[in-house]
Amino acid sequence: MSLSPLNWKLVIDTRDAQTLADFWAAALQYEVEDPTALIDHLLSTEALPEAAVAEHNGHRVFRGYAAVRHPEDPYDPFTGIGKGRRLLFQDVPEPKTVKNRLHIDIHAEADGLDQLVSHLETLGATRVREVDKGPAGRWWVLRDPEGNEFCAA
Template sequence: MTAFISHTSIDCTNAYALSAWWRVVLDYAEDPDDPNEPGHEECMISSPDGRHRLLFIEVPERKQVKNRLHFDLRPGNGSRDEELARLISLGATQIDDRRNPDGTGWVVLADPEGNEFCILRSNAEVAAARSAI
């Protein structure tokens, strides 16, 4: 017997607002048969292929310490720097810059409720760096 991950749950103070923010960031969608609405205490979004789901659950406490689990995002199109600019324009906050002169590394960001996540180089950037060696 084995188990599988049904979805990833994220505690937050406003499930609707945070699910809407991540829906734009990840190009995910709501379930058309169970749409998210303002005031809902639980809001689910899914990847385009339906294989990954995020459930945002309202809790009374605000985030207080570093996440023990976080997302590492890789741009689907464009560069890490272009994706970084897009995420900041959507309301992310840059927390730390771990980029290295050789192009490796990542940037640590926080979503509108302070949940940390990282942005990595795109697959194209990684491949270009490997072919330059």
Template sequence: MPVPFKICVDCEDPHRLAAFWAEAMDYKVEDHSGLIAGLLAQGIITEDLLTEVDGHHAWKTLAAVRNPDDPFDQASDAGRGMRILFQVVPEKKTVKNRVHLDLHVGRDKIESEVERLEALGGTRLSDRFDENGATWIVMGDPEGNEFCVHS
């Protein structure tokens, strides 16, 4: 049986990265405020674990994005399909990622997509690569996590 998974990204500002990646991938930022309200009402959590994002409660140390077309949990808004979780860690990023995302946009859209992602806060980290029939440009998200805009 296949194992469900999510990709977890260590970071300093999970809400900034969730907003960037939701725009970059046309994903949806998960809204955990319904779950949070229930946990607050039951006294299971306290306000010190929370922040406010776009006028509603959110977890202070994590945020997630999901494919808007995949199934999700109605109570928590957590995706049950392709999903990325951003979680605060105390240490800063210091070396190249061992795992990264490739955004497949098509050969003719690579440059325009790089420009769009730069406008969202991404940074172009390389020239264009053309190898073995593939084309890509390496970029960094707002915290420097590498990813590729790929053919």
């Protein structure tokens, strides 16, 4: 039996899904998914209440949810939902309280770590600490705008 590549999404709990999606889209050079056509359809058929919708950056969005996808992966043009590598952000009522058990590593071009970290800071990341393991590597631990840890190497 031959398996085809799996589509996947990593779900991240947030306080502000739209803002965090914007950060990660810029950090990873991904695209924020645009569900406007799907939302318009669901509203017109009364399958979705207007209270479930918000506006962000000129697009209709699902209140409390946002997703980003790799720009080269396929997606459904009607729903805007990616069919490949995705991050889904969902608002939850409780705040983040402990260190992540899973995190993203972003890899810089050769000799580009300092430039990458500076760029991530302009997007809203915060440096936590630098790790230098000599020949084994050097990287930075950072936090995204909501305090989720990630690494730049």
